[in-house]
Amino acid sequence: MIEMFVCGDVVNRQYSGGPVCDDAMSATIAGCDYAVCNFEAPVRGVGREQPKDGPHINQQAEIMSVLKEHGFDMMLLANNHIMDFGDEALEATLREGERLDVDMIGAGMNVEQAYMPLIRDIQGVRIGMINACEAQFGVLDHNADADQAGYAWLNHPAIDRMVIELKRECDFVIVFAHAGLEYYDIPQKEWRLRYQHLCDLGADVVVGAHPHVPQGHEAYHGALIFYSLGNFYFSNRPNPAAKKNYSYAVKLGFEKGAPVRFTPVFHHTENDVVCLSPENDRTDLARLDSLLQEGYQQRYDEMSTAIYQKYIQPNQIRSLMGVPCDGTLKGSLKEVAATLLGKRSHLNKPVLGMHLMKNETYYYAARRATELKAKRS
Template identity: 25%
Template sequence: MLKKFYYLLFIGIIGCDSRDDMAIVFGGDVMLDRGVKLKADQRGMDYLLNDISHVFTEADYGVVNLECPIGTEPTPLTKKYVFLGNPESLTPLRSAGITHAIMANNHAYDHGRRVMTGTAKLLLENNIIPIGYGISQQDACTPVILEKGDIKVALFASVTLGLEAWMYLEDEPGMCQSTISDLVSSIKVYKENNPNSLIIVSLHWGLEYQRRPTSIQRREARALVSAGADAIIGHHPHVVQSYENIDGHPVFYSVGNLLFDNQNPITHDGILVKLVINADRKIRPEIIPYHAEDCKPYIMPNPEKSKFIIELQKRSELL
């Protein structure tokens, strides 16, 4: 038990990082339509982000899951939920420290391939690097490289869910749809060719509104770690799920929503995960919990933060 949770000493504590360390902050689902768009139109996107932005801007990299395409010409597919964000939202996101946006999810394609391709272009124009998108499956599934000094991190991203109203075309633009088996193979090859690089895997997976990962996910996480993954960050369930340490590697199955308008109260708590990597390529994870009110996330103060972390730890210990 102590081995499994040794890194809890760092959870929720913002440590004193060396200037040579690399700090990557991961946030959850960012959906820029519906209630979020309405609130941004009323108060500004800067207002929605101003209580959490310092966590991202103080890190070297900020990564979120972009849970919508971006554009001005809707071409909606026939799906239950279809989102479209305003391009004007991207400048405030970048100013808030978001450097990378994951597109490997079940909403990046809500308005088809043309708008999805336009989304990647708009992100790049705003100095935000798309992850898990490409002009082909091979391109989409190629890891994005993060570097600082001698520290190198390869970030893989994939959506492993079944996708509504979407046709998989290997040689057309799309989001990475690597299976866990595909990822295991890709990680092994990458690790063999880049033995000094760390590997972080971002997955859009799991069951919505469930606070525990499935037994299948836990087996998949072990397979990824065995292949060479150094950390795993998940999203899609819209809630914070239990986490664990697998052979010294942190696995956060779901970090919850970041910017969303879901009315279910259990979706209003989320976590930012800060991974601090030192020159010896050791990862120190930190959890920064927040609570959202009317689409705006607020960093939890004590004692709410301590209570949240203790409850999350207890649930995680039951895995």
């Protein structure tokens, strides 16, 4: 049996030298036959901020070599920040990976490269891997030009075809997905159904990222789905040492003719270094799994309503109105004050409106929230 280590999001904006994993975590990673992380921002030093809604994130180029020293073999690039600084930054990231002999999938300088799956023969076990993300800035969707740089779209029909083709060629197929609402501990129903569909097509494992917090897992028709592995190393705050980022990674076990096995690897951050979590102080995976069972529909409805009222609806109004307004008297007065103080100078209304319409995650939440509201009327 071979083992693959898979963890969540990695961003290091304040790297100042030294390891990002302690000895025990580093030994766990290096002890596996192959290791994968989600490299959620391009390297720093090239490119310019691109028009988008939300923060622009890049990271120190040195972090990639540090990750390799810890034992990582592949970086996943299909995510909502990889194009924050344009084509030049993506190209520099790809060059750095090539220089270090690190595998990279999910993004590229053209559509063909971005959608190219990776097949690795690891000790005689042939594994096909796909990486794709929800529709955000930088996505290569139906309207992309063939020579356009960006990342693979998770809902593109090409992903479905790819799973089917890889299933014929490989012993196992893994889909690494980047999607969903951030900071909620359950997946949206639509993404849950999408991941299950990918398993129906032939994926043996689907591993999710993007929510920045851990979510549960489930066995589905002989396959495994991990809805979110949360953050692995995310040094992106004014005081990164104060953020412990409790979560889990997985060690996947592959043996020809047998179901995929897994072992959770619980971790957190101490003094800006990723450590193994002790049994009495770690992510409660059993609780997260239980949230996918009884009561899930109600939690999903509450989540959809909450994000719609808090973020989607006010921003829809902001993007459409010619004057500062979020749809409420109190909020609109705050918008006027913020505008007069210059705190809304960054707001690009057409870009914000496009983002809310283009992104499936917000569409799913808005649709469900308005359905529930209509039923109550």
